[in-house]
Amino acid sequence: MLTTRSFVGNIYNIDAESLLAQRFALDERSFVEMVVWRLDEAVEGCTHDLKYRLAYVVDGACVVRYDNEAGKGDHRHVGGRELA
Secondary structure, eight states, rough: OOOOOOTTTOOOOSSSEEEEEEEEEEEEEEEEEEEEEEEESSOOSSSSSSSEEEEEETEEEEEEEEEEEEEEEEEEEETEEOOO
């Protein structure tokens, strides 16, 4: 099971090639998840053709996550804050 729940998601009308989708358990309470896709075109706000997510999760709560999304570009989430 990846960190994004089935009822949350983005729909894009562009082709994507899955490059990586892995989760590594660090201990019984925490894991790191890495997901990367190559897109036919860059996500709005990014200068590269990758869509990605790197997350560190402890006890079901995301501690830190790096990702990109249309309009926001590359950014990170630390605790409850979103930073450029």
